[in-house]
Amino acid sequence: MYRQAVWDEPILKHLSREGRVGYSLPPLDSEFKSKIEDLADLVPEKMRRDKEPNLPQLSEPEVLRHYVRLSQMNFGIDVGMYPLGSCTMKYNPKVSQRICRDPRIAYLHPYQSESTVQGILEILYELEHMLSEIAGVSSFSLQPAAGAQGEYVGALMMKHYLQDSGFGNKNEMLVPDSAHGTNPASAAMAGFKVVKIPSSEKGTVSVEAVKRLVNQNTAGMMLTVPNTLGIFESDIVEVSKQVHDAGGLMYYDGANMNALLGRVRPGDMGFDVVHINVHKTFATPHGGGGPGAGPVGVVSKLAPYLPVPRIIKRDDGYSLDYQAEKTIGPIKSFYGNIAVLLRAYCYILSLGREGLKTVSEQAVLASNYLLSLLNKSSYKPTTSEGIPAKHEFVVSASPLKRRTGVSAGEVAKAILDFGMHSPTTYFPLIVSEALMIEPTETETLENIEAYADVLNSIASSSEQEKEQIMASPHNTSVGRLDEYHASHPGSMILSWKELDQTEKT
């Protein structure tokens, strides 16, 4: 049985004691001061800080212990199984962590002369080409910081391309009802009207539905393959053709690429724009929410629209080009989340061409294996009989809820007590009581079986031990939180200042 640490760790502010310091800086030599009369006078009076920032004062050992304790109240893939669907929580290789600590990458400044950064430019140039080969497209930009930013870049490139081709009227983006929330949000940010495609009974996008929705205003379609139900879009070739025939472009959301490495390439399915979540497929850590990286690849006709800077290879080395005429512009400062991208580069080289294919096979195998072990009278699969799931699958806990009142959300809380993370819940929106499960290729057979046992035992005990389940989790650092009042304008507390004000009253 799992027991997470329970520390009642005070916030930093309440650990502070006047006079303590946790830093050491070199002394400011008298030489420096010799040319300056009074430091304070160097800032015009109007712009001087009159009072030091009210930051807590702690010594170094206290700071270290505070955060180590907090870390013990956090669960990551390094602690246990984390089959959060659509997030591809696979093992993060440690060699990449070590490589990224190298000062020759960590301390590089983005505005250094190109002659001093040839090594990293070479790596990034190689990575762009490796990703192009993996995705089956012509060029990549590594700039976007995350999948959502990649989507926005992709949608903008589609918009600019269509405008330049004389189709400025095309303003409708087709997005399946099973899509990630970022797809409609990114399309809307780029100025498109979002048109929802209803999923077929099989859970896929049908040719018929697409035929009904495409028209002269269709700019394109955003699709993830396999889709968020973990089902391969079997009509993808015909769907791409319908959209292309209407003059639209196909956008591939790479969130689910972990199913397809070395076997199916988005470019070969007819996609014109592709983003890759390297923090999913290429094993870079999620960092408790970020950073990630969301490189974007395109077919050749869209390449002039990629964000700047672009890495150029010349006879005498590599350089960064900021001046591409048709670029949509930069989407963030500098060239991307380099330390994340370097980890992806290390991962690709660690696995190699055969290993990457094995990664996807093993991910799909693990997913199907776990699905086969679940009690179907409690957890109803959304894949059809005889069609293998891909790297993830979705079950509905509706049968369980109807029978016992225990919902998908309750199941998710109960799992935590076993030292395993919950699946994604209530997504995709088209499945009631959805549990979306993605074990990934880095979990052992034994762990997969243990996870199935836990899900099944929650289901089988949900009548006799309903109260226990409804009150779970019991073994985590805290029990259930009142999230409703946490977001309520009358009781919302967003900082320690507000906390102290509330406590006073």
Added chain:
Amino acid sequence: MTVHKFLPNSDSSITTLMLEKLGLQSVEDLYSDVPNDVLLKRELKLPPAMSEIELEKHVSERLSKNKSYPNYPNFIGGGVWVHHVPSVVDEILSRGEFYSAYTPYQPEISQGMLQSMFEYQSQICELTEMEVANSSMYDWGSALGEAGRMAVRVTHRNKILVLRSSSPERIRVLRTYCEPAGAKIETLEFDKKTGLASIDYLDSKLDNETAAIYFENPNFLGVIEEESESIVEKAHSKGALAIAGVNPATLGALKPPGKYGADIVVGDGQPLGVYPNFGGPIIGIFATRRDPQLLRQMPGRLIGLARLKDKPERYGYAMILQTREQHIRRELATSNICTNEALFALAVSVFLALMGRRGMKELGDHILAKSHYAQKRFEEEGFDSPFFKGPFFGEVSLQTSIRGVALAERLSEVGIIGGMPLGRFYPELQDVSTFSFNETHSLSDIEKLVSSVKSAK
């Protein structure tokens, strides 16, 4: 198929066992639903697998072509700075419990990260004197982009005025974010002599179509906007929002933007405990006032205090106001941001915990003292420095007889990285560079820089 150390079921004995239980013959059967015409019929054109030994040699051989701090002093600023990263920051950031976690969707098992994010938000509020900070954006540039879109939504106006003394790269990012929302970005010239905003000129450009005005402190030329309060007042008098961009490392000594009335504050947390990483990942700061309208329109993830259901006197932390976000609101969300830079919000939080209020003051003093010392030394050697005569903080502008790009090249030959040639961004400033100074620079580093710049004349 190959057995691999990351793949515990990849030995054929285990794979076969699993396939058999599924009633399948081979892994090919797992893809039986994939149409044949999209299957790749060849191997990927990629290298074969490398062992750890081979990989580390391979990467190291490439990285050896880079030149970097600490072997070379670095004098470049402009949005990313080479500062010292305290060892405790590295130690905490290498905890797998933190870095190998996902977004804390299940708060009960993710209290460590959630409390850290709450503390980060609180520390940013203290440093900026703003009332609400989110738990991070990708970087300063995209934080500015989102701030521009937010201002358009809040004011229902579509013009954004930007001081041209702001980072030119960030201004381009602002365009990429805001122009698709129908906003017009208009840049305002700075005073050629001082590098400062001209208040009358700025006032003449403000009208009732202006959603916001954006300015930086210190600006990209290194200059402190002495009249920040007037800029904000002028904006407010026309019903526009004031967006201030800040380098947080200066805020121990420089007036916090909350004190001169900024409505939205953006910046980069990078100088506070995050390695420059060739420009990423770094971490965008986003803070605002506790105004219900601003809060509702704010992008990004917010962490709030949450009481225990069964013991309301005890509390933990949870993600809040998620109804603004894309996973709930889809095409009507305030932003599409999902993955952010949480791990580096943690780094900033650890850094600020170590520094405390005295440390931030001392850090500000280092930046001030060394940049002013260097400026005096340049002046003594006969340079026109600072080139911009407004009050400066941290970055020193310098005109040289050779172009800035050539100067940086010469300096790299003698083991110095920097400065930043302004000609890369401002065609009229080909012979002006800025040099950035902070706690990492010793007296001898600065002397070497001054003499090297002099001999590169």
